[in-house]
Structures are given as C-alpha cells and as structure tokens.
Amino acid sequence: MQIYVRPAPFQVLSFDLDDTLYDNRPAIAIAERELLQHVHQQHPQTVSWQRQDWRAQKLKVLQRNPKLAHDPSAARLEVLTQGFKHLGLGNKAFSAAKDAFDCFYFHRSNFTVETSVLTLLAELGQRYRLIGVTNGNVEAERIGLTPALELVLRAGNGLRMKPYADMFVEASQHLQINLNQVMHIGDSLGSDVAGARLAGCQATWLSPGYGRDQPEADWMANNKHPMLPQVSIQHITELRHFLSC
Structure with a gap:
C-alpha cells in the first residue's frame, strides 16, 4: 500500500x-467465443465474418453514432444488427441480433x-x-x-x-x-x-x-x-x- x-x-x-x-478476461473470452459460434451456427451466411470483421463493423457504428461508445449493450446490439443487414439478413437482422446478444450476455455474466x-x-x-x-x-x-x-x-x-x-x-x-x-x-x-x-x-x-x-x-x-x-x-x-x- x-x-x-x-x-x-x-x-x-x-x-x-x-x-x-x-478477473474479467476469462468471461469475456468465453462470451466472445460463444457469440461467434452462435452466429455461425444460426446464420451460415455469416461464416465469412470473423472477429476482425465484427471489430471493423463496430468502428463504423461508433463513427456514425459516437454516443454508443458510452453504452456497451446498445453498441453491441447495433453492431450485430448492422452486420446482419450487411450479410443479407434483411428484416430478420434485428431479431437475429437480439438472439445473438442474449447469447453473449448470458455467458458474459456466467461466473461468480x-x-x-x-x-x-x-x-x-x-x-x-x-x-x-x-x-x-x-x-x-x-x-x-x-x-x-x-x-x-x-x-x-x-x-x-x-x-x-x-x-x-x-x-x-x-x-x-x-x-x-x-x-x-x-x-x-x-x-x-x-x-x-x-x-x-x-x-x-x-x-x-x-x-x-x-x-x-x-x-x-x-x-x-x-x-x-x-x-x-x-x-x-x-x-x-x-x-x-
């Protein structure tokens, strides 16, 4: 001291x-892994996108709406929604994003x-x-x-x-x-x-x-x-x- x-x-x-x-690192690592697996399994058209692609999408979203940088949950949901739209999910993009976010959110707090x-x-x-x-x-x-x-x-x-x-x-x-x-x-x-x-x-x-x-x-x-x-x-x-x- x-x-x-x-x-x-x-x-x-x-x-x-x-x-x-x-230590927040293990929970985040698991949540990110489970999220990507969920996205690829539920929406095969997304398999071409890996973590670096989603990171690039996040940068675009925050450039368009800097206020989201102060709301990690809203930012992640918007990144998923816009990513799914780009990948062709159309009017299903938001519901798909919500399901994916729920997957991440569960694993993000799945520890004691x-x-x-x-x-x-x-x-x-x-x-x-x-x-x-x-x-x-x-x-x-x-x-x-x-x-x-x-x-x-x-x-x-x-x-x-x-x-x-x-x-x-x-x-x-x-x-x-x-x-x-x-x-x-x-x-x-x-x-x-x-x-x-x-x-x-x-x-x-x-x-x-x-x-x-x-x-x-x-x-x-x-x-x-x-x-x-x-x-x-x-x-x-x-x-x-x-x-x-």
Whole structure:
C-alpha cells in the first residue's frame, strides 16, 4: 500500500467491477467465443465474418453514432444488427441480433465472484456503504454482488462512461451525500482514478488489476500521471489494512 495524498474522511466505498473485484478476461473470452459460434451456427451466411470483421463493423457504428461508445449493450446490439443487414439478413437482422446478444450476455455474466472477495465486501459493509460503478455491462446479481452492494451503476441509458462524472454524480444524488465522501476503488488510472478525482471523489488505485501481474503500461513507462490517487494497493484484500488505519 502506498499513500500519495492523505485521504479525507469518507462514508462510501465505490467499486469498479471488471478487473477490480474479479478477473474479467476469462468471461469475456468465453462470451466472445460463444457469440461467434452462435452466429455461425444460426446464420451460415455469416461464416465469412470473423472477429476482425465484427471489430471493423463496430468502428463504423461508433463513427456514425459516437454516443454508443458510452453504452456497451446498445453498441453491441447495433453492431450485430448492422452486420446482419450487411450479410443479407434483411428484416430478420434485428431479431437475429437480439438472439445473438442474449447469447453473449448470458455467458458474459456466467461466473461468480470469488468467496474471498465477497467475504471482504461483507466485512467492509459493516463500516461503510458500498456501491458499484462500472463502465461494463455485467449483471451484478448473477455474479453474486447484489447482497453486498447497495447500488450498482452501469454506463448507458444516458450515463456516460468514466472518466466522465455522470455515474459518480448519480450515485451521490441517490445516496444523498457529497462527492468527497466517496472513495472509489478501481484498476484503471484513466477511467477510475481520473474519473473519481475529476468528479470530486477520492480514489484508491488497484495496481495491478485483479488477476494481473503488471501495473498499467503508461504508469510503468512514465512513472507519473496527471491524476494521482489518494492510495494505491496491489491486491483488493489490502483494503482491510488501509481501512483499519
């Protein structure tokens, strides 16, 4: 644990989800694989398209509608719809896209947060209010986080991704607290640390992220960042020590 800026008193612990409370990579890899398999099996005319083709389609969709960059679910559905139209599904494109999205969405949240993390959250919840603030679209209830978190905010439906302040402001209004009473914990300097600090919250940087061996490349290269966290920790369980000080 390293303290960069002495924390002020706070009442709420805000957690990023992906790569902070669990390693998000395995679930995403499985979901992407199952999605592509579903698409090819259900619509043989799509077999010529591989992941790089769908990535190219995503770039086109986001160029046409940049706001979708802040809504991962809506963006994926639109990418699938436009891709299916391009591949000749015509008026069946949207229903096919919805089925494909449902396949991805199921596998994307088809795991459970480790017991050690859930135990940690239960302990912290006895002293602080706990919330989740994520740029992703994981289903908190399915992965076991709902009992621990009073509120989970996800990007989309008018709420922009971190580092924009939207979700932090929404959380403070919902909880009826000042932003500086929130300590946000996350693995990303660019979205979590900068987002929290710019919004007026405090920040704890998890570095490296959950399941990682190395910290973010930009920190390793420059050893500096325009937005310092109050605290950095190397493993999520270090919160026990930090919050007992």
